[in-house]
Amino acid sequence: xxxxxxxxxxxxxxxxxxxxxxxxxxxxxxxxxxxxxxxxxxxxxxxxxxxxxxxxxxxxxxxxxxxxxxxxxxxxxxxxxxxxxxxxxxxxxxxxxxxxxxxxxxxxxxxxxxxxxxxxxxxxxxxxxxxxxxxxxxxxxxxxxxxxxxxxxxxxxxxxxxxxxxxxxxxxxxxxxxxxxxxxxxxxxxxxxxxxxxxxxxxxxxxxxxxxxxxxxxxxxxxxxxxxxxxxxxxxxxxxxxx
Amino acid sequence: xxxxxxxxxxxxxxxxxxxxxxxxxxxxxxxxxxxxxxxxxxxxxxxxxxxxxxxxxxxxxxxxxxxxxxxxxxxxxxxxxxxxxxxxxxxxxxxxxxxxxxxxxxxxxxxxxxxxxxxxxxxxxxxxxxxxxxxxxxxxxxxxxxxxxxxxxxxxxxxxxxxxxxxxxxxxxxxxxxxxxxxxxxxxxxxxxxxxxxxxxxxxxxxxxxxxxxxxxxxxxxxxxxxxxxxxxxxxxxxxxxx
Numbered sequence: 391x392x393x394x395x396x397x398x399x400x401x402x403x404x405x406x407x408x409x410x411x412x413x414x415x416x417x418x419x420x421x422x423x424x425x426x427x428x429x430x431x432x433x434x435x436x437x438x439x440x441x442x443x444x445x446x447x448x449x450x451x452x453x454x455x456x457x458x459x460x461x462x463x464x465x466x467x468x469x470x471x472x473x474x475x476x477x478x479x480x481x482x483x484x485x486x487x488x489x490x491x492x493x494x495x496x497x498x499x500x501x502x503x504x505x506x507x508x509x510x511x512x513x514x515x516x517x518x519x520x521x522x523x524x525x526x527x528x529x530x531x532x533x534x535x536x537x538x539x540x541x542x543x544x545x546x547x548x549x550x551x552x553x554x555x556x557x558x559x560x561x562x563x564x565x566x567x568x569x570x571x572x573x574x575x576x577x578x579x580x581x582x583x584x585x586x587x588x589x590x591x592x593x594x595x596x597x598x599x600x601x602x603x604x605x606x607x608x609x610x611x612x613x614x615x616x617x618x619x620x621x622x623x624x625x626x627x628x629x630x631x632x633x
Numbered sequence: 634x635x636x637x638x639x640x641x642x643x644x645x646x647x648x649x650x651x652x653x654x655x656x657x658x659x660x661x662x663x664x665x666x667x668x669x670x671x672x673x674x675x676x677x678x679x680x681x682x683x684x685x686x687x688x689x690x691x692x693x694x695x696x697x698x699x700x701x702x703x704x705x706x707x708x709x710x711x712x713x714x715x716x717x718x719x720x721x722x723x724x725x726x727x728x729x730x731x732x733x734x735x736x737x738x739x740x741x742x743x744x745x746x747x748x749x750x751x752x753x754x755x756x757x758x759x760x761x762x763x764x765x766x767x768x769x770x771x772x773x774x775x776x777x778x779x780x781x782x783x784x785x786x787x788x789x790x791x792x793x794x795x796x797x798x799x800x801x802x803x804x805x806x807x808x809x810x811x812x813x814x815x816x817x818x819x820x821x822x823x824x825x826x827x828x829x830x831x832x833x834x835x836x837x838x839x840x841x842x843x844x845x846x847x848x849x850x851x852x853x854x855x856x857x858x859x860x861x862x863x864x865x866x867x868x869x870x871x872x873x874x875x876x
Contacts, residue, residue, distance in 0.1 A: 446791045450738045450784050464737040471730050487714050488690050494707040495693045509752045511772040522765045529754040541693050548689045
């Protein structure tokens with residue numbers, strides 16, 4: 391069975407967390423909106439899915455995963471759905487709950503990173519809310535980045551199975567998501583991220599080991615991995631990097 | 634076994650979604666931070682839990698549920714953990730994934746509602762960001778409330794088991810959460826909520842039926858239910874109610 395991932399074709403965005411899980415597991419999947427419209431793919435296929443009046447589980451927003459008749463949206467829910475099959479989560483229920491709790495905390499930080507450049511409205515451009523963005527980024531860089539990164543460092547340090555993974559002694563989807571979060575922070579807020587990561591050696595180590603996983607490394611150097619840009623969640627506006 | 638719910642004692646906030654699930658199921662639980670400090674409860678007990686250096690699963694933020702040795706944070710994860718025991722979710726995996734997807738969409742809207750009064754910083758007061766709040770609330774009331782409410786109406790209309798519940802033909806935790814979301818919108822944005830709900834009869838009907846559930850009705854009229862106020866997520870600032 392080939393999974394279908396439906397996401398905007400020009401940005402990493404939230405879809406990237408799903409990409410990383412699929413790639414790290416070596417799963418077969420189709421990145422539908424980046425495929426050719428002549429073969430029923432492209433952005434039109436994504437739009438058809440979003441507006442399909444026959445779909446009983448209509449997605450509110452991308453990313454969306456299709457697995458046969460199963461249609462799942464919300465990044466954390468997609469990961470939770472995929473993880474047992476992709477062997478990216480522990481078997482016991484307590485570990486699964488903890489894994490999802492970490493993922494939702496990563497999602498909270500992703501949303502806050504997004505809001506640094508869109509503090510007053512998603513339907514306005516960054517240029518229309520630049521002064522507000524400066525105020526929001528100040529708190530994000532100076533309070534929120536350190537607070538979140540310290541929490542990730544703490545839970546790595548307290549993992550009874552050791553600090554190589556966030557949950558138990560094996561790779562799980564939250565290790566991949568934390569890698570992507572660090573990547574995004576380093577792109578968008580290089581000075582603020584460096585300051586926070588200077589005190590988080592276990593987070594830095596995990597980030598490096600994820601990047602070096604053979605399948606992840608192959609993905610990152612392929613053209614399937616889009617570069618960061620200023621249309622996505624993590625945008626490099628140097629004026630907002632308030633270390 | 635008595636559950637312990639740890640949440641700020643003076644606001645409904647995100648803790649309210651957990652309260653409603655516990656109350657609707659008739660579960661025994663202790664609302665720890667509202668208990669007497671003389672009995673080891675109160676805000677100090679919450680603070681101890683948040684800063685417990687021996688906790689291997691330290692919460693990033695309240696609400697936190699303790700169930701014996703199990704410590705769970707993140708509202709949606711707490712609900713997911715509790716729901717099978719409280720019989721507030723369907724048994725099959727597909728329905729559980731759909732339920733969690735709806736809960737995360739409710740959580741997204743809750744976060745956006747919060748950001749109407751705190752668009753540029755959680756560590757600043759509303760009064761320090763009032764002009765920005767006005768801009769943010771405009772988009773929330775005019776675009777986001779209608780978009781979210783329309784989605785809830787659509788998924789009720791498309792539920793193969795009928796429009797009385799969001800998932801399948803029985804009460805689940807997302808019905809309770811949607812009730813609370815509507816309550817909050819009606820408190821904070823009475824005009825904008827009324828405008829959106831005028832086109833969403835199934836949402837209005839579900840809200841009314843949840844309020845009339847005997848255990849929920851008993852809870853809502855008890856002093857265990859805190860009133861909305863201007864320290865929580867849903868705040869009544871009439872100037873932000875931009876219908």
